[in-house]
Amino acid sequence: MAPVEEAPITAVISVLVENESGVLARVIGLFSGRGYNIESLTVAPVDEARTRSRINIVTTGTSMVIEQIKALLYRLVPVHRVSDLTALGPHLAREMALVKVVSSGELRTEALRISDAFRARAVDTTVGSFVFELTGAPEKIDSFIDLMRPLGLVEVSRTGIAAIIRGPRTI
C-alpha cells in the first residue's frame, strides 16, 4: 500500500522512566538516530523516592511516525510507561520563561505595562533592565516574547513544557 503523504501533527508524549544514568541519552538518541524531531523536552524525578522521572516531549511527525516513536520509546528497557497526551484527550501544557529586557524611558514603561497584563513578574530589576518570569501555555509565552521584541528584548530562557491530562485521569 502506498504510504500516503499526510500532514505532520504535533504530539505531546509523556514517558515515565526509571531514573538511571543514561536514560535521557537513550531517549534523545532514539530521536536523533532516526531523524525524528524534538521540539521541546523536559525531565525531572516525580516520585518521592526519586527513582522515577517523567519526560515530556513535544514532537511532530505523521501519525505513522508518532506511532513509531511511541513503540520505540516503549521498547527501551528502562521505560515504564508511554502516554500520548494529544491522543488521550484534553490536557494542560505549561512552561516557564525568563525574559530579559534592556531599555529605558518610554519602552521600559511599556514593557512593564505589558508584563502586568500577562501576569509576568519582574524577578530582577536594575535601572536599565528587567528579568520577567512568566508561566503559561507555550503560545502565551510566544506572544509575550513577540511583544517584548521591540521593547528591548535581549535574552530568553524557556523550560519547555510540563504536561498533564485534565480531569481525574492519569497517564
Place this chain on the structure above:
Amino acid sequence: MNATLDPKTISPGAQPDAADVRTGAEVLLRVLREQDVEVVFGYPGGAVLPIYDALFKQNSIRHILVRHEQAAVHAAEGYARSTGKTGVVLVTSGPGATNAVTGLVDALMDSIPLICLSGQVPTHLIGNDAFQEADTTGITRPATKHNYLVKRPGDLSRVLHEAFYVARSGRPGPVLVDLPKDIMVGPAPYHPASGAPHRSYRPVSEPAPDAIAQAVEAMRQAKRPLFYTGGGVINAGPEASEALRRLVRMTGFPCTSTLMGLGAYPTTDRQFLGMLGMHGTYEANLATHGCDLLINIGARFDDRVTGRLDAFSPHSTKIHVDIDPSSINKIVRVDMPIVGDAGRALQMMIAAWEGTASADPVAIAAWWKQIDAWRGIDSLRFRQDPSPDAVIKPQHAIRRLYELARETGRDCFVTTEVGQHQMWAAQHFQYEEPNRWMTSGGLGTMGYGLPAAVGVQVGNPDGLVIDIAGEASTLMNIQELGTICQYRLPVKLFILNNRYMGMVRQWQELLHGSRYSESYSEALPDFVKLAEAFHGTGMRATTLGELDDVIRRMLAHDGPVVADICVDETENCFPMIPSGAAHNEMILGPEQNEQAGRITDEGLMLV
C-alpha cells in the same frame, strides 16, 4: 498486560550471606554458570585480567580465544543462532570494546541474543582519559539492545542476570555490560536470579485471541494467500518452525521466506516458493505482488524485500505477527497487527484453523496454477558448460556442494560472507531445518562467515560446518584460521573466488556503465598456501573437472579445509529487482526471457 517471564530473571532475591561475598570476577562467572553459559568467546587485555584469572581457576566455562574482537562477536552470533542459546563475548576496555562494535550492530540488526562483557578502567579513573579508556556505554548505546555500566559491586549480580533476561526476551538482541576493573577485583555480593518480573521491561509474547481469530477468518476467505515468513520464526525456536510447517500444510497455501528465515520451512518442499526480495525467485516475488492476503510471520518488511514501497504487494490485506510492536506499521501499514511470539501465534492459528477449510478451494487451486506458471520460468536457472575444462559457475559449485554434503548424511550448517556468493548460497543450497543457516542479513557484514563458523562448530562439535565465502570477504577476518587451528575445528571454508568484489562489480556493470572502480581483488593471496600457513589443508579447483573431487576431499577431511574454488569472474546474480523498482520489474538472467528492468535515477540513490 502479559509479560514474558523467564524463571531465571532479574532482581536480587534474598540477602547474600557472608560466604557469598567473593571477588567481582568470581561473581561474574557464577552468574554465567547459573545462566547455563558453557562457552565464552573473548580476547584478553589489562582491564579484564581479573576475569581471565578467575577463568583460569575453574573448569566449567570454556573460553575460546579468537584473533580479533569483532570475530568474537560473530562467533558468539554463530553459536547463538545455531544452538538457540545466548552467546557470550568477553573483551577488554578501549580498543577491545571498539573492535566489538561492528559485531554488536550486526547482532542488533539480525535480532541475535548476545551478552558482551567489556572491561573498563577502574571507576575512579572513568572520565579521565585513562589508558585504554573509551566511553563504551556511550559508543555502544545505539549498537546494542541495552547496555549497563556497573558502578557498584552490589549491583553486579542483578545487572548480569538482568542482561541475560533482556538479551533473550521479546525481540532478542545484544546487551553489553561494562565492568570496571576495581569492581572485578574487589569483593562483591552474589545474588541468585529471582523470579520477580522486571521493573519496566515486559514484552508481550501472548497474541490477542481476537486478533488471531480475525486473521484466521481472513485466511479462510482468501483467494490468493501467501505466507511471508522471516527470522522471527527462527528466533521463536524450533517449535515455531514445526508449527509453521503444520499450518502451511493444513492450509495448502504457498510460503515464501526472507533471507533470515530460511530453514523455518523446508526449502525443498513443493509449497515453498523460494526466497523473496531483491534476489528472490520470480514466483516468490510475483506471488507477493499478486496475492490478496499476505501473512507476515516474524519478518520486518525490509527494503531488500519490499523494493519500491508504493508498489509493494498492492492488492493484499496484510497480517503481521511480530513480537516487537515497533516493527509493526514501521514501513508498510498493515491491516491486522498481531503483537506476540511467532510460535504462539502459529499454534493459535492452527487451533483456530483445525476442522475447517478454505472458503474457496477453486480459487486456491487457480492461484497455484498461476504460481506454477511463474515457476515454469525457472528463474534460478544458469548454464554450466559440461566439459571438464570448463570454467566453474558459482551456482553449480554450490549445487554440487549441497548434493555432496547431503550424501554424507551429516547435519550440515552453512554460514556465509556477504556478496553474490551469499545470495547464491541462499538460492542454490537447501535448508531443511531451522538454525542451519547463519548469515549477516541486516548489516551485511563482510567477514561475518568465518568467525560465525567458529561459533557454530563450537556449539555443534559433530556438525558439518561450511562457510560459503567470497575471496574479498574472507580476507576481512582471515586471522580466524588461527582460532580454527588452535581448537582443531573442522570448519570448511569454501571460497567462490571470482577475483572481484562480485556484488560491487555487478552493480557497477548494471548501474554505473561497467566502470569497475576499485572492485577488482588485486594481489590476492594463494589461499592454498594460506591454509597451510595456518596449519590447515588447502585445495583448489580451477575447472569443472576438478570440482567434485575437491568437494569430496574437503568433506572427507576431518580437519579444517580452505577450498579455493575459482569461478566465472563475470557471473551475475539473478533474478534481481533493482533498488527502487517494483516486484514485477524484476531483471531475469540471460537464461530466462530478457525482461528490461528499468533502473530509475531514484534507484541510483538507493543502496
